[in-house]
Amino acid sequence: MGILKQFASYLYIKKDKKEPGEKKDIYLKLMHGMNRISILVFLIAMLIVLVRWLIKAI
Structure with missing residues (x-):
């Protein structure tokens, strides 16, 4: 869960404290x-890539 919080704060979804x-x-x-x-x-x-892979699998 820590990685998702880092991505969120890095992308400005979740503000990180200065x-x-x-x-x-x-x-x-x-x-x-x-x-x-x-x-x-x-x-x-x-x-x-995921969508193309799923379409090929069908």
């Missing part, structure tokens, strides 16, 4: 945005 003194700069925000996009594209691709 640590005191944490500093975010523009490059860190851009990096997190790119990682978020790559995770979503990967999940969409896995869904497409």
